[in-house]
């Protein structure tokens with residue numbers, strides 16, 4: 105599909121799919137052109153400061169109050185919500201999983217979400233959940249809307265199409281997309297089954313991190329973000345809308361497509377971003393900076409520098425540090441790190457961390473390079489080295505992440521993960537050189 109996008113991050117966009125559908129100079133004319141209804145979708149409180157105030161005006165065939173009402177419970181037991189902290193005797197510890205297969209039985213997006221971790225509390229609007237989506241069927245006459253948070257999609261296998269109230273985005277592995285809290289969409293497959301990672305952000309919306317002394321350029325540049333143009337459906341077919349609200353799943357049935365927005369303007373929008381447009385900045389003489397240097401988007405909290413979620417990537421880059429151990433250092437961290445791998449190899453792990461796999465290094469639990477990565481990096485020739493064809497990512501949150509019964513009992517969980525560090529030898533022998541034999 106050839107799709108049109110508007111570029112920029114946080115812009116006030118305007119778009120119409122019929123000429124003159126967008127009112128000029130006002131939001132609520134007495135009668136809207138084409139007999140449309142005007143509707144405001146507020147993503148921030150009305151009174152939020154300008155820098156964080158987000159809303160869009162939608163000009164649609166029917167107001168959404170005609171789309172939704174009379175909610176019936178819907179059973180989706182594997183799409184969980186925080187808090188799940190006190191359920192059963194779920195284990196703690198460093199965790200890693202191999203990729204999970206896409207099921208054979210017909211599975212659309214809503215049924216294909218599998219929750220791996222939850223943090224915080226949906227009702228308190230803090231924290232996040234990390235999920236997988238495993239999908240082999242497009243949604244048909246079915247739509248979904250998540251009141252609990254915005255959703256970041258990271259496709260790992262298979263291109264996906266998100267047909268949202270504000271327009272259509274196609275997203276392939278290497279790209280990400282974000283759908284705002286409360287926006288309805290239909291999830292479709294472009295070219296076959298799809299597996300990916302999904303972050304449900306219960307807290308403040310993702311935004312670009314400050315660059316500080318880096319200045320006005322590099323990292324994720326605003327002009328590389330893409331928001332779809334208006335698209336509408338005028339279809340009188342029986343449809344189901346799935347709604348997730350305070351951790352529960354519901355459906356409501358209506359007689360038409362809810363994707364009936366003919367024109368819109370505003371800054372509360374879905375967007376996509378190609379991670380290969382990211383311009384990494386790093387140490388160019390010695391030492392390994394904190395991974396926050398690779399932040400793409402951050403969901404801030406009221407506490408400075410203490411993110412609800414930092415979305416960080418480890419993409420193609422040069423390693424040039426002199427007299428430097430170049431992979432990640434060993435560490436313990438107050439923040440909790442969920443990682444996935446879209447393609448390639450991650451530089452802290454020589455084996456075992458596979459594309460489509462995932463790892464969890466939770467609050468204060470130690471981790472770092474496996475024994476082979478340590479030995480290799482400790483002894484290598486330190487010529488400039490290019491890491492190529494790699495795309496790992498991390499959702500790092502200030503809150504501890506809790507497993508679910510599903511992730512704790514997945515048969516792809518690596519029982520022997522700790523063994524990747526078991527061979528780390530004692531090199532200390534009391535001499536300044538140490539013993540490297």
Ligand SMILES: O=C(O)Cc1cc(O)ccc1O
Pocket residue numbers: 393394395431432433435441452465471472498
């Ligand atoms: O644990 C990890 O692999 C992620 C990570 C990468 C890095 O370069 C430094 C710290 C860190 O947590």
Ligand SMILES: [Fe+2]
Pocket residue numbers: 435437441465471
């Ligand atoms: Fe880490």
